[in-house]
Amino acid sequence: MIERDLLRQQWLKQYRAPGFYKNLVVNILLSITGLYFAFILVGLGLLFPVIAKEAAPEQAASDVLNGLIIYTGLGVLIFRYFMQSLNTVDQQPYQILPIKRSTLVNYVLLTPLLNPFNYISLLFFVPVSISIISKSYGVWGTCQFIFMNIFMIWFNVLFATWLKRKYESTLWGTLFIMLIAGGLFLLEYFKVFSLFDISKISLHFLLSKNFGIALILTFPLIAFALNKQYFNKNYYTEKFTRKVLSTRSHTGSNAFFERFGKVGEIIMLMIKLVWRNKRTKSTLTVSLLFLLYGFLGYSGLYDDSKGFMYFVAMIVAGNFMLMFSQWLISWNGSHFDSLMTKSIDAREYISAHYFLMLFLNVISFIITTPYFFFGKYVIFLQVSAFLFNSGVILPLCMIFATFNTKRLELNEGSAMNYQGTTYKNFIYVMIIMILPSIIIAVANKLGIANTVIWIYAVMGLIGIMFTKQLIDLCTQQFLRRKYALCEGFRKKEA
Amino acid sequence: MIQTNNLKKFYGGNAVLNIQSLTISDGESFGLVGNNGAGKTTFFRLILDLIEATEGEVLIDGEKVALRDDWKKIIASYLDESFLIDFLTPEEFFSFSGKTYGMSDGDIAIFLETMQDFFNGEIIGTGKLIRDLSKGNQKKVGIASALLPNPKILILDEPFTALDPSSQIRLKRILNQLQATNQTTMLISSHDLNHVTEVCKRTVVLEKGLVVRDIQTDSETLKELESYFAV
Numbered sequence: 001m002i003e004r005d006l007l008r009q010q011w012l013k014q015y016r017a018p019g020f021y022k023n024l025v026v027n028i029l030l031s032i033t034g035l036y037f038a039f040i041l042v043g044l045g046l047l048f049p050v051i052a053k054e055a056a057p058e059q060a061a062s063d064v065l066n067g068l069i070i071y072t073g074l075g076v077l078i079f080r081y082f083m084q085s086l087n088t089v090d091q092q093p094y095q096i097l098p099i100k101r102s103t104l105v106n107y108v109l110l111t112p113l114l115n116p117f118n119y120i121s122l123l124f125f126v127p128v129s130i131s132i133i134s135k136s137y138g139v140w141g142t143c144q145f146i147f148m149n150i151f152m153i154w155f156n157v158l159f160a161t162w163l164k165r166k167y168e169s170t171l172w173g174t175l176f177i178m179l180i181a182g183g184l185f186l187l188e189y190f191k192v193f194s195l196f197d198i199s200k201i202s203l204h205f206l207l208s209k210n211f212g213i214a215l216i217l218t219f220p221l222i223a224f225a226l227n228k229q230y231f232n233k234n235y236y237t238e239k240f241t242r243k244v245l246s247t248r249s250h251t252g253s254n255a256f257f258e259r260f261g262k263v264g265e266i267i268m269l270m271i272k273l274v275w276r277n278k279r280t281k282s283t284l285t286v287s288l289l290f291l292l293y294g295f296l297g298y299s300g301l302y303d304d305s306k307g308f309m310y311f312v313a314m315i316v317a318g319n320f321m322l323m324f325s326q327w328l329i330s331w332n333g334s335h336f337d338s339l340m341t342k343s344i345d346a347r348e349y350i351s352a353h354y355f356l357m358l359f360l361n362v363i364s365f366i367i368t369t370p371y372f373f374f375g376k377y378v379i380f381l382q383v384s385a386f387l388f389n390s391g392v393i394l395p396l397c398m399i400f401a402t403f404n405t406k407r408l409e410l411n412e413g414s415a416m417n418y419q420g421t422t423y424k425n426f427i428y429v430m431i432i433m434i435l436p437s438i439i440i441a442v443a444n445k446l447g448i449a450n451t452v453i454w455i456y457a458v459m460g461l462i463g464i465m466f467t468k469q470l471i472d473l474c475t476q477q478f479l480r481r482k483y484a485l486c487e488g489f490r491k492k493e494a
Numbered sequence: 495m496i497q498t499n500n501l502k503k504f505y506g507g508n509a510v511l512n513i514q515s516l517t518i519s520d521g522e523s524f525g526l527v528g529n530n531g532a533g534k535t536t537f538f539r540l541i542l543d544l545i546e547a548t549e550g551e552v553l554i555d556g557e558k559v560a561l562r563d564d565w566k567k568i569i570a571s572y573l574d575e576s577f578l579i580d581f582l583t584p585e586e587f588f589s590f591s592g593k594t595y596g597m598s599d600g601d602i603a604i605f606l607e608t609m610q611d612f613f614n615g616e617i618i619g620t621g622k623l624i625r626d627l628s629k630g631n632q633k634k635v636g637i638a639s640a641l642l643p644n645p646k647i648l649i650l651d652e653p654f655t656a657l658d659p660s661s662q663i664r665l666k667r668i669l670n671q672l673q674a675t676n677q678t679t680m681l682i683s684s685h686d687l688n689h690v691t692e693v694c695k696r697t698v699v700l701e702k703g704l705v706v707r708d709i710q711t712d713s714e715t716l717k718e719l720e721s722y723f724a725v
Contacts, residue, residue: 265593269579276581276623337576341542342594343643345563411581411625479561483546490576 002099006107025423038123045127052132062136063200065128066207070199073152074184076121078177080160082285105231109224112157125149137207144207148216158223165230178288262344266352267359273331274324277410280331287323290315291368298374306449307441310456313381314433316368318389320360322433325397326404326425328353329478333407333489340486350475354398354467361390380450384457391463392456393432398474400428402481405488495519496541496647496679500550503536503703511536511703513550520646521677523669525694525711527687527719532700534683535573538649541681542571554647567595570645572636572653580625584617584635587624588642595643602642609638612664630656637665641672647679648672654689662689669693687719 044051052061059067112118126146134142187193206212260267274280297312315322324331332339339349365386372379403424436456443452463470478485496518503511511533518524526534539545541552543559552559559565571577579587592602606618616631617638624635633656640648654662670693672678684690690697691711699707699722707722709715 262594265590269582269590272586273581335576335579337542337544337573338579340544341566341569341571341577342591343566343596344594345566346561347563482561483544486544 002103003107006104007111010111026426029423029426038120041120041123042127045124046131048128049131060136061132063204065132066203067196067200069203070195072121073156074181077156077160078181080156081163081177082282082289105228109158109161109227109231112161113154118153118157119150121153122146122149133207140210141207144213147213148206151213151216151220154220155223158220158227162223162226162230165227165234260355262348263352263355266339266344266349267356270331270352270356273410279408279410280324280327283323284320287319290319290323291364294368294371294374298371298378305441306444306453307437307439309381310385310440310453311433311437313378313385314389314393314436316371317365317382317385318361318393319364319368321357321364321389321394321397324360325357325394325401325432326428327408328357328397328401329485330401330404330406330408330489331410334410336486336489340482346479346482347471347475350398350478351471353401354394354471354474357394357397358390358467361386361394381453384453384460387460387464388436388456389460391460391465395463395470395474396432399477400424400432402474402478402485405481405485407489407491495555496681497553497556498540498550499553501537501540501547501552502549503533503540503545504548509703511540513537513703513705516698516705518679518681520679521673522696523673523680523694524682525690525697526681526683526700527685527690527697528683528700529723531702533703534700535651536703537700538571538573538651538681538683541649542569542573568646569649570595570640570643570647571649572633572640573649573651575632575636578624578632578636578639581623583621583623584627585619587635588639591639592642597643605642605644606638609641612638612661612668614661630658630661633657634661641668644676645678647681649681651683652685653682654684654686666693687716687723691716691719 048065049061052059052064056064129142129145133145137145184195188196206215274284293312294316297309297316302308302312365382368382371382404422406422440449440452443449496516498513498516500515501511501513502509510531526537528534536545540547541554541559543552543561543565547560554565554569557564579590582590588602588606589599592605597605610618613634617627617635624632627635633653637650637653640650653665657665666689669680669682673680680694682690682694695711697707697709697711697715697719698705699719707718709718
């Protein structure tokens with residue numbers, strides 16, 4: 001059984017990796033987060049009849065569910081397109097062994113279906129089928145509903161990988177998909193074209209017939225066939241990896257940063273780093289999605305919980321900085337010796353980080369100014385959060401960064417990749433991102449939330465005024481940790 | 495001038511390097527040989543302030559190296575791949591390296607012109623990123639980036655391994671020329687005794703972190719080294 005050997009060897013690769021046991025803490029923390037979401041999903045499933053009645057009292061709960069299914073399906077597909085990493089066997093050692101091509105291809109395509117993580121949506125669909133579907137469509141209908149969802153998961157997994165292999169997740173692709181999703185939403189909103197109704201009618205039809213399930217099964221089969229066809233054309237790995245860069249590009253953009261001398265050179269280097277590595281690039285894409293978070297936070301639903309609103313303001317206004325702040329310094333891990341032996345002062349190196357982050361902060365603040373239409377209070381929140389991020393959070397990030405001694409492999413995997421994540425990152429997130437909001441939430445109970453938000457703004461302003469001194473402080477801290485960083489980055493993780 | 499005083503490095507109680515005192519004067523070409531684990535790379539890393547000495551210190555021109563930046567202006571080095579920035583093209587990497595040493599685009603272009611033979615047409619203008627180059631070509635990029643700023647002190651760890659025979663000969667020629675014309679101080683380690691004796695005027699043998707031989711190269715040196723390492 002070659003398939004079994006392949007499975008076993010991939011498993012060995014996992015737990016013989018030097019980081020496996022060290023990452024145990026991280027894995028435990030991740031599972032706790034996972035459990036939390038599982039709990040929410042099951043709860044949503046069971047309470048769906050109540051929620052549906054509240055949201056759309058004129059429709060039957062089963063109709064609401066059927067109508068929404070196409071949207072959840074699309075949402076998950078988009079999510080997968082961004083987040084799902086492509087499954088690969090390190091093909092080369094296997095390609096030279098007498099293993100049939102199709103075995104390898106099937107292995108690559110089908111093993112993701114074994115990943116329990118993919119079936120997480122069932123935590124919602126099984127309870128909801130019991131609480132709603134069983135009442136309208138009986139036992140067979142309920143079974144059909146559950147299996148349909150499993151088939152749709154297969155379809156989603158296979159189709160998303162096909163899209164991803166074929167079109168890659170480029171920035172333009174992302175914008176394109178966001179536009180399509182936004183367009184469908186608007187069409188629905190203005191009642192021009194309703195996917196909701198299509199979904200409702202077709203699901204009702206399928207569930208009330210006995211053969212519905214067979215029709216749905218054709219979806220994953222088609223997606224599988226598409227993948228097979230793709231692999232028939234592109235089998236050899238070299239087609240994927242060789243990417244030749246035209247040297248003429250990117251030279252024009254240097255001009256702006258060149259004015260800042262050596263620090264500008266290092267900033268340019270880091271911009272190239274973000275742009276040319278898979279992992280940083282997909283983070284950039286994901287952070288674009290996070291910009292939309294404001295629609296939830298400022299929608300008026302949370303006007304009473306100022307703590308949460310401030311949290312949203314920090315994330316929206318400081319989006320790019322916060323996303324990359326967890327990787328400061330350690331993103332240079334694979335070429336740290338180079339930077340430490342070239343004629344670059346420690347202070348120049350730290351300043352480059354500092355100003356790049358400040359620059360990103362200004363950019364994300366500017367592109368989120370449309371949220372100002374949500375009213376004066378949002379302006380107040382955003383400006384305060386911007387100042388606080390730039391003057392207080394940023395130096396804290398820099399200091400925290402010196403403790404993260406794990407080498408980041410930037411060119412492997414994309415999002416949902418926890419390589420280089422340690423328990424320190426969790427502590428960091430707690431302190432940097434959550435603590436300020438908790439303080440505001442407490443202040444809100446005492447009725448002084450706005451005062452605290454003012455204080456944050458002033459603290460931020462002071463921090464910005466003392467940028468020079470803060471950079472000195474961060475440099476000293478960096479030098480204190482220099483050897484530990486050097487040593488940590490030298491350790492490669494398989 | 496590089497001077498080390500009572501330099502020691504321990505890992506978990508084991509001494510990997512223990513050198514009483516060593517002075518490398520200006521313009522000297524200093525060869526370092528020794529079997530695996532003898533402490534060659536550790537010695538270089540200590541000079542470059544990439545690891546912390548357990549005891550002792552390294553001085554360059556009388557100034558301490560540890561946690562300072564001034565010495566970086568006069569030293570250039572290549573030890574391993576982590577001295578490359580792999581998501582850049584070679585051109586971009588040379589440009590970045592050169593600029594940190596205050597070189598202009600023109601200076602860099604002139605230097606690259608002189609490297610053409612060594613590069614053998616496989617480095618410049620291919621549009622490949624450094625991470626997509628072969629091991630040998632990566633090494634050439636690293637060595638060239640160390641030669642680029644025309645440093646007062648040059649440190650290379652096993653520069654000859656992974657190079658093809660012609661490139662080895664070219665590199666030897668380049669290094670010898672640098673000594674003659676620029677009086678560059680050189681610290682070079684190698685497993686190949688031939689290479690070291692051909693390039694270096696002084697050869698030091700390390701074993702388990704200790705200096706066991708310190709000889710001025712002459713016609714007998716190669717024989718002496720060969721008999722030392724014979725098993």
